Amino acid sequence: MKEKELMAAANENIMNTYKRFPVVITEGAGAKLWDINGREYLDFVAGIAVCSLGHSHPQVVVAVKEQLDKLTHVSNLYYTQPQTQLAELLVENSFADKVFFCNSGAEANEAAIKLARKYAHENMGTERFELITMKDSFHGRTIATITATGQEKFQFGFAPLPAGFTYVPFNDLKALENAISDKTCGVLLEPIQGEGGVNIPDENYLAEVRKICDRHGILLILDEVQTGIGRTGKLFAYEHSGIKPDIMTLAKALGNGLPVGAMLAKDKIAQAFVPGNHASTFGGNPLAMVAAIAVLRTILQENVLENCRKVGEYFLLQLKKLQQKYKIITEVRGRGLMLALKLDIEAADIVNECLHQGLLINSTGGKILRFVPPLIITTRDVDRAIEVLDRVMEGK
Ligand SMILES: Cc1ncc(COP(=O)(O)O)c(C=O)c1O
Numbered sequence: 001m002k003e004k005e006l007m008a009a010a011n012e013n014i015m016n017t018y019k020r021f022p023v024v025i026t027e028g029a030g031a032k033l034w035d036i037n038g039r040e041y042l043d044f045v046a047g048i049a050v051c052s053l054g055h056s057h058p059q060v061v062v063a064v065k066e067q068l069d070k071l072t073h074v075s076n077l078y079y080t081q082p083q084t085q086l087a088e089l090l091v092e093n094s095f096a097d098k099v100f101f102c103n104s105g106a107e108a109n110e111a112a113i114k115l116a117r118k119y120a121h122e123n124m125g126t127e128r129f130e131l132i133t134m135k136d137s138f139h140g141r142t143i144a145t146i147t148a149t150g151q152e153k154f155q156f157g158f159a160p161l162p163a164g165f166t167y168v169p170f171n172d173l174k175a176l177e178n179a180i181s182d183k184t185c186g187v188l189l190e191p192i193q194g195e196g197g198v199n200i201p202d203e204n205y206l207a208e209v210r211k212i213c214d215r216h217g218i219l220l221i222l223d224e225v226q227t228g229i230g231r232t233g234k235l236f237a238y239e240h241s242g243i244k245p246d247i248m249t250l251a252k253a254l255g256n257g258l259p260v261g262a263m264l265a266k267d268k269i270a271q272a273f274v275p276g277n278h279a280s281t282f283g284g285n286p287l288a289m290v291a292a293i294a295v296l297r298t299i300l301q302e303n304v305l306e307n308c309r310k311v312g313e314y315f316l317l318q319l320k321k322l323q324q325k326y327k328i329i330t331e332v333r334g335r336g337l338m339l340a341l342k343l344d345i346e347a348a349d350i351v352n353e354c355l356h357q358g359l360l361i362n363s364t365g366g367k368i369l370r371f372v373p374p375l376i377i378t379t380r381d382v383d384r385a386i387e388v389l390d391r392v393m394e395g396k
Pocket of ligand 1: 141
């Protein structure tokens with residue numbers, strides 16, 4: 001099928017939930033993508049912070065191909081080697097004692113919400129079921145996770161929403177403390193808000209949230225679906241703050257493109273789940289597991305985190321230089337390779353023009369340009385992206 005025909009067929013047969021760019025992507029390698037006409041793009045979206053090791057990473061490809069020949073799926077009625085190995089790797093390299101596997105970020109957050117409620121039900125009394133979440137947060141698209149998400153635009157038209165969620169402004173410790181009641185069982189937040197616009201809290205914020213949770217005997221749940229697996233320059237973003245959560249959710253980069261989510265917890269909390277409480281047919285699927293094992297081994301054994309920190313700092317500096325040149329840039333922010341420009345104009349035009357010039361970037365919240373490239377990019381890739389941004393912004 002040719003480009004135009006394919007787009008028409010897609011629009012005719014796929015539900016209208018995405019506003020797609022008029023490009024048909026056919027191949028990828030590293031930080032590069034190619035479309036159906038053979039045109040090359042520099043990818044600073046990475047499938048929305050998913051392909052952190054770049055497209056078609058050889059270790060991931062080999063692992064999945066080998067597994068495909070052996071075993072694709074058996075359900076969780078039986079033990080498998082890949083699931084056990086990935087659980088061990090995650091436990092060895094995080095605060096957690098136990099892992100639950102699923103297939104997406106929303107599903108990981110659903111599992112976290114259920115575990116928090118079940119733990120509270122058994123240890124805090126049946127009245128404590130409420131989670132405090134943050135305004136401008138994003139936790140997924142299921143009914144419970146749009147309710148946890150502190151943005152009305154994602155909830156509109158889907159009422160009635162489940163009870164048990166209350167919202168406070170991000171980075172506001174007083175508001176959090178004031179919102180805690182005898183119904184509260186925990187706090188759910190992203191260490192850095194992604195969809196909300198790469199909002200980075202004050203240096204001591206997470207540590208203070210931890211103290212507040214401890215003082216009130218409630219759970220701290222971190223949604224690291226976007227920040228986890230190296231995006232901020234550490235394996236998990238909580239490591240920057242010197243604290244540990246009680247529950248954490250992962251997805252996106254964990255499988256480098258294979259769909260996999262995980263919910264991790266301390267043993268004391270995980271014990272609230274017993275057989276029958278929660279499940280997922282595909283969760284822990286061997287193909288997704290071997291991809292995630294390859295991702296974690298690569299990140300831990302090669303210098304991916306160091307590259308992310310180094311190239312991230314360089315990128316931040318270049319974006320700050322761009323800010324000095326263009327008044328439309330009102331703020332530059334980021335950590336590792338999770339960066340953003342706040343503009344005083346709509347970001348969509350810039351995103352479209354960058355696409356025409358061979359650079360894929362993404363916008364969140366109308367006036368924010370977000371950059372979440374693969375963590376393996378070089379300073380030369382950054383230079384190329386900056387050259388395109390510079391050219392596009394010159395006309396604004
Ligand atoms: C922080 C965060 N949590 C949850 C999700 C939902 O993940 P998924 O789309 O895999 O359900 C996202 C997706 O953007 C996210 O950024």
